[in-house]
Amino acid sequence: MKVSIIGAGNVGATAAMKIASEGFAKELVLLDVKEGVAEGKAMDIMQSLMMNDSMTIVTGTTGDYSKTANSDIIIITSGVPRKPGMTREELVGVNSKVMTMVLDGAVKYSPNAIFIVVSNPMDTMTQMVVNYLGIENANRVIGMGGALDSARFKYNIFMKVREKVSSINPWNIQDCWVIGGHGDTTMIPLVNKVIVNFQPLSYYLTKDEINEVVEATMKGGATLTKMLGTSAWEAPAQGITEIVKSIVCNNWNTIPSSVYHPELGLCIGDLVTIHSTGWEYKYDYTDENKSYMKEYEDKFNASVEAIRKVNEALS
Ligand code: NAD
Secondary structure, three states, X not given: OEEEEEOOXXXXXXXXXXXXXXXXXXXXXEEEOOOOHHHHHHHHXXXXXXXXXXXXXXXXXXXXXXXXXXXXXEEEOOOOOOOOOOOHHHHHHHHHHHHHHHHHHHHHHOOOOEEEEOOOOHHHHHHHHHHHHOHHHHHHEEEOOHHHHHHHHHHHHHHHHHOOOOOOOHHHEEOOOEEEOOOOXXXXXXXXXXXXXXXXXXXXXXXXXXXXXXXXXXXXXXXXXXXXXXXXXHHHHHHHHHHHHHHHOOOOEEOOEEEEEOOOOEEEEEOEEEEOOEEEEOOOOOOHHHHHHHHHHHHHHHHHHHHHHHHHHHO
């Protein structure tokens, strides 16, 4: 298995460290435009691997895409992160230019790879990759955002329930899914799906407390950006690693991700399962399981329209 990460900044390098430590890849290539940065990060990671059992060989390159040739997975973490006070959507101009350059290089050498898209605004950047590869290849394009937002949702639930039930641990909290757009106002935490100790969330939290959890989740990225001065990287890198794990191990894990919806003509977060050749919907559209979506239909439609507006910047 060969994995390449384009963009060796905070998220890319941290994901490289996590993926290499797990030994998921035989070869991992980091590529960046900043002279020497990818090479330096690769060397630092390799030196840390001397202290564990991983056999992954990590290398770095400044802009030479031939080094990424025949990758099974390409992870795109290149571009600009937001600064405090910015929305992810404001990055569309600068990051779509970066994405065009990245796709020209990466697709040329690894036309059959599975693409994991991280750069923001993530749903729109994922759409760019689908447009580039063709809709017929959409099942190997996965936007990472729902994994992160769902982890933040679970974190906020955990911290709130813990105030009341000190024995709670994250394993007792299940099905914390966030779908919709990966934006402060477009993400949709599926409150009614959450199970805490076999009970619905409302068993433990009041309506106001649930609203607080939802708000903290939706503003989760902005809160960290304000604290760190740039966007977060540890949990995003873990989200990437979980997707890579599900691909490499053919786990069919449920990981909310931004994927192409043919009936909408765009990429938006939904519940999908991830396996060795890409993703599939967890629920078929005709499946009555999908009826839970009815409760969130208005929010989902609003999220679709918001993404459509951002996507207009591409045309
Ligand atoms: P960063 O600034 O630390 O790293 C970005 C790297 O991309 C830099 O090293 C830069 O040199 C490189 N780069 C720029 N142009 C490039 C090009 N043309 N080719 C190759 N490399 C190039 O930023 P970060 O914190 O790692 O964030 C990276 C991106 O991921 C941002 O767009 C950010 O908004 C996004 N992000 C997404 C999520 C998510 O959940 N989807 C989470 C966190 C960050």
